[in-house]
Amino acid sequence: MDRPISQLEMPSDVFVQLVDAHYTALYRFALSLARREADACDLVQQTFFIWAKRGHQLREDTKAKTWLFTTLYREFLRGRRRDQRVQSIEELPAGADDVAAEEIDHARRLDGSQIVEALQQVDEVYRAPLVLFYLQDMSYHEIAESLDVPIGTVMSRLSRGKIQLRRLLANKETAASRLGTVVEFPDLKKGTAGK
Amino acid sequence: MTNDEAKFTLQGYRPNGSDADDPAIAEALAQAERDPALRAWFEREQQFDTAIATGLGNVVVPHGLRDSILAGKKLSNAHRPVLALPWWAGMAAAVALTVGTLAVMQLVKAPPQELASVNSVVDFAWTEMNGAHPRSKHADEYGEVGTWLENPETRLRNGMPLGLQTLIDKGCRSQRIAGALVVEVCFRRNGKIFHVYIAPRDSFHDRGLDTEPTFQQKGEFVTASWADDRFVYVLASKHGSDGLRAIL
Numbered sequence: 001m002d003r004p005i006s007q008l009e010m011p012s013d014v015f016v017q018l019v020d021a022h023y024t025a026l027y028r029f030a031l032s033l034a035r036r037e038a039d040a041c042d043l044v045q046q047t048f049f050i051w052a053k054r055g056h057q058l059r060e061d062t063k064a065k066t067w068l069f070t071t072l073y074r075e076f077l078r079g080r081r082r083d084q085r086v087q088s089i090e091e092l093p094a095g096a097d098d099v100a101a102e103e104i105d106h107a108r109r110l111d112g113s114q115i116v117e118a119l120q121q122v123d124e125v126y127r128a129p130l131v132l133f134y135l136q137d138m139s140y141h142e143i144a145e146s147l148d149v150p151i152g153t154v155m156s157r158l159s160r161g162k163i164q165l166r167r168l169l170a171n172k173e174t175a176a177s178r179l180g181t182v183v184e185f186p187d188l189k190k191g192t193a194g195k
Numbered sequence: 196m197t198n199d200e201a202k203f204t205l206q207g208y209r210p211n212g213s214d215a216d217d218p219a220i221a222e223a224l225a226q227a228e229r230d231p232a233l234r235a236w237f238e239r240e241q242q243f244d245t246a247i248a249t250g251l252g253n254v255v256v257p258h259g260l261r262d263s264i265l266a267g268k269k270l271s272n273a274h275r276p277v278l279a280l281p282w283w284a285g286m287a288a289a290v291a292l293t294v295g296t297l298a299v300m301q302l303v304k305a306p307p308q309e310l311a312s313v314n315s316v317v318d319f320a321w322t323e324m325n326g327a328h329p330r331s332k333h334a335d336e337y338g339e340v341g342t343w344l345e346n347p348e349t350r351l352r353n354g355m356p357l358g359l360q361t362l363i364d365k366g367c368r369s370q371r372i373a374g375a376l377v378v379e380v381c382f383r384r385n386g387k388i389f390h391v392y393i394a395p396r397d398s399f400h401d402r403g404l405d406t407e408p409t410f411q412q413k414g415e416f417v418t419a420s421w422a423d424d425r426f427v428y429v430l431a432s433k434h435g436s437d438g439l440r441a442i443l
Contacts, residue, residue: 019264027256038395038425041260042358048264049361079360099239107246115250133207134248139214140207158206166243 019048022068025135029069032119032131033076047072065137069146073128103166106173118168126161129154198233201226205237210245257424259354266356311373311399313420313427316392317411319372320431323390324416337365337380344382344391351430352408352443354423355393362393375399375427384442392429399427408443410436419443 023044030040050071051064110118119131132143144154196204201223207214214220227233340362343349362378363369369378375398381390396404404427408419419439420429430439 016265019261023261023264024256027260028251028254031254032251036397037257038397041257041263041425042360044260045264045356045358046361049357098236099243101239104239104242104246107243107250110246110250112250112253112255115247116254119251131251133209134244134251136209136211136213136248136252139209139217141217155203155207159203162206162240162244165247 015052018051018064018068022065022137023048025137026068026072028116028135029128029131030072030076031116032127033073033124035120043072043075046075050075066142066146069132069138070148073147099166103170106169110169118165118172121168122161122164126157126164129157130161130165133158196222196226198226198230201230201233202236205240208241210241210248259424263354263356263425266354311375311394313399313404313409313422313429315373316375316377316394316427316429317418317420319377320390320392320418320429321413321416324431324433337362337367340365340367340380341382344380345384347385350443351391351428352406352421352423355426355428359393359395359426387432387434387438389430389432389434389439389442392431394427396422396425396427408439410439412436 026044026047027040030043031037034040034043047068051068107115119127119134122130128147129143129149132138132146133140138146140151140154140158144151147154149157204219204223205227208220208224215224227237340357343356359369359376359378362380367378367380369376371377372394375394377392377394379390379392381388383389399422404422406421406423408421408430411418411420415433416431417433417436417439418429418431419436420427421443422428430443432438
């Protein structure tokens with residue numbers, strides 16, 4: 001099963017299989033990081049471009065998935081704006097809030113674009129592990145390997161990232177409900193209008 | 196394992212159940228089975244996580260991305276062999292590349308003030324064709340990009356298989372036109388010189404963008420402009436609209 005890709009000299013069918021297996025998840029990961037569709041497409045293409053040139057040096061094709069996500073994340077970090085705010089873990093609230101029933105209902109009503117929009121607002125340090133977790137393609141061990149951080153750090157960032165995501169969704173829900181609030185028209189018969 | 200430790204571990208349990216066999220997670224799951232409060236917490240976490248994972252899994256991938264990736268791989272297979280250079284030449288090239296990349300990153304990252312129009316790129320192309328075009332590299336110096344552009348079989352309307360950053364990294368000229376980052380590649384096809392200007396579609400007003408090419412002529416120069424899902428293109432030459440159509 002674990003064939004060395006170097007022996008295969010990257011035939012087209014191997015590359016196509018690799019693309020078909022991972023490009024969808026890579027795009028969703030890239031979109032959550034980069035926020036714009038064009039930038040996400042660039043990141044995915046650049047990742048496979050690098051793979052085509054260097055990735056076949058990997059000894060095991062089971063490592064390909066981790067390599068692709070790692071490379072995409074590094075390409076994103078390389079190109080992102082210098083002045084982007086990166087909040088440290090210490091600044092964020094500790095502890096695990098329990099999920100309320102209405103938060104679950106709200107999350108179920110959201111479509112894909114609304115969920116990506118919310119994930120894009122999660123602080124960058126939590127966003128990458130959180131999106132990799134929700135893509136469900138990687139175990140927490142693989143996420144740690146991809147992002148080159150200890151497993152405990154991944155778990156901590158997942159915990160805090162989920163809290164932040166829930167708060168973001170709750171704030172959006174509150175804002176949306178305010179927009180839809182019906183304001184009662186003043187009762188002129190009883191009121192003092194005009195006095 | 197305490198309940199807090201179990202909660203910490205279960206944060207990494209994917210809602211599709213893939214981690215059930217992981218020893219640490221299995222221990223936490225067993226703890227949740229024994230403790231009703233922990234089980235209730237875990238069920239709510241899983242419901243929330245399932246909703247988010249399902250929504251993320253429904254995000255549609257742009258049409259044409261897969262084909263672009265596969266086309267890009269074909270180009271990378273056609274790369275030129277690396278020439279043997281003395282160590283100082285390699286160092287100099289690395290420094291130049293770093294400086295160039297930093298400059299380019301500034302260009303790429305500076306946000307456009309307002310959306311551009313295709314005609315601003317067309318006007319720019321005309322100005323360049325009339326003598327303002329600086330001496331620059333041609334596609335045959337860009338490796339696989341040049342191989343792709345100068346291949347008689349390549350049709351530009353099939354889409355650009357590489358990203359703009361890749362083109363810039365390869366040394367293609369770039370500038371901001373009406374706020375949009377535009378990359379230019381000069382290339383030859385059957386002995387004739389063409390110039391193609393490529394820019395991100397989302398830097399442009401939607402009006403005037405069409406997948407069908409629009410031809411404009413000024414003097415001896417003709418331009419064809421069109422857009423696909425990702426980019427806006429302006430192709431310019433002095434070989435008439437038929438010359439342009441032959442490679443579109």
